[in-house]
């Protein structure tokens with residue numbers, strides 16, 4: 177008997193797809209085939225067109241030309257998460273599904289029986305996939321990693337067979353990444369497909385079945401079978417683009433202060449001038465709360481004293497602290513670190529005192545402001561049509577580059593950097609790391625919160641571990657290795673719980 181093996185079902189096929197936004201050619205010729213049963217990686221530099229292709233496949237955008245076949249229900253989990261902060265995660269998961277199905281939220285709120293059924297079904301889905309979230313908690317009270325899981329659950333709940341995951345691992349520690357891939361593998365083994373977008377090629381090599389490379393809107397490389405030659409993929413991503421590390425004239429920050437101290441009942445955190453202090457931890461262990469206290473967003477923490485350059489600023493507003501030279505790159509620049517409906521110029525001039533770029537009657541000197549924005553764009557190697565492009569139109573990695581460059585311009589002393597390279601491609605990561613080290617070299621102080629162990633070890637002089645709101649003692653860089661820090665993150669060290 178001759179046994180034939182049926183070819184895998186093709187979930188998505190894109191041939192020569194193009195999409196422009198005005199004069200910006202986001203996609204010129206995108207080819208991608210997504211088969212059932214496989215995890216397909218899609219990689220490319222910031223602005224290469226990856227998110228645009230995902231939005232075409234999900235039906236959020238329409239292609240200009242080319243052939244796009246979508247043979248199954250797809251679920252897109254975006255970089256900018258779609259959860260609504262005021263709603264519980266359960267409501268988000270269900271309403272996401274209802275919105276997609278054209279259902280009405282009100283019907284679900286008052287249709288008590290179906291609501292109970294939703295809760296039960298979501299519970300079953302969590303059990304089946306291992307993606308567990310606290311269903312009754314308001315989305316705004318959960319860390320981004322949890323909201324991301326809720327978005328994936330929402331896509332699965334509405335019956336997606338093909339999951340498009342746009343940089344799903346950027347907030348996750350290596351342990352959590354492994355967990356997410358276990359889930360993805362189980363899903364594709366059950367006949368689904370996954371498109372995985374990431375700038376972390378190591379994850380691609382470890383977990384994906386095939387790789388496609390987009391460069392400036394074109395598919396330029398495809399490898400159908402692991403193992404992958406990462407050097408070759410890296411070359412395909414960047415061939416012909418500017419050599420990173422080229423000398424650029426950058427607007428140097430003017431260092432004002434360089435010391436921040438936080439004193440609480442049982443722990444002390446101190447960052448000196450010329451120093452990077454890292455905070456390692458699984459997202460959701462108090463990182464956001466810690467930063468809110470230091471930045472002055474949360475002024476109610478009575479037992480904590482914040483001292484900036486020798487002055488007690490515990491009662492000072494966030495705005496005053498900012499004027500005093502304390503800057504902040506938030507975890508999610510797309511959600512809270514940028515004004516999406518404003519131009520790049522309007523976004524970056526806020527790094528300066530309100531009087532900068534103003535004429536005698538308070539009018540903005542547009543030309544000067546635009547020139548300042550142009551300098552930042554060139555310094556951060558941002559892919560954009562120019563300073564008048566709306567921030568919301570930038571790709572995720574390019575918006576992140578703008579935010580970091582903005583926070584490092586003007587009068588700065590201390591930078592609180594939460595996931596500063598989130599969504600940034602390989603060359604951009606090197607660039608941002610160099611900006612941070614230059615800043616520290618010039619006398620600045622950086623508090624770095626990152627889920628990326630390599631990043632923490634590459635930049636920090638000392639590292640604390642944060643776990644359930646508790647800071648460990650600080651470990652000198654020389655005391656740490658990837659393995660040792662991994663152990664500390666896994667809670668294997670109980671010797672040095674709390675500190676001074």
Ligand SMILES: Nc1ncnc2c1ncn2[C@@H]1O[C@H](COP(=O)(O)OP(=O)(O)OP(=O)(O)O)[C@@H](O)[C@H]1O
Pocket residue numbers: 197200201202220221222223224225226227228229559560568569570571572573574599601
């Ligand atoms: N709505 C829009 N209006 C104008 N330009 C846009 C819009 N959306 C995307 N673009 C542009 O299209 C290009 C591709 O963007 P896209 O978000 O697809 O890149 P990406 O590969 O996902 O990048 P990243 O790795 O930074 O997320 C960028 O130059 C971006 O500025």
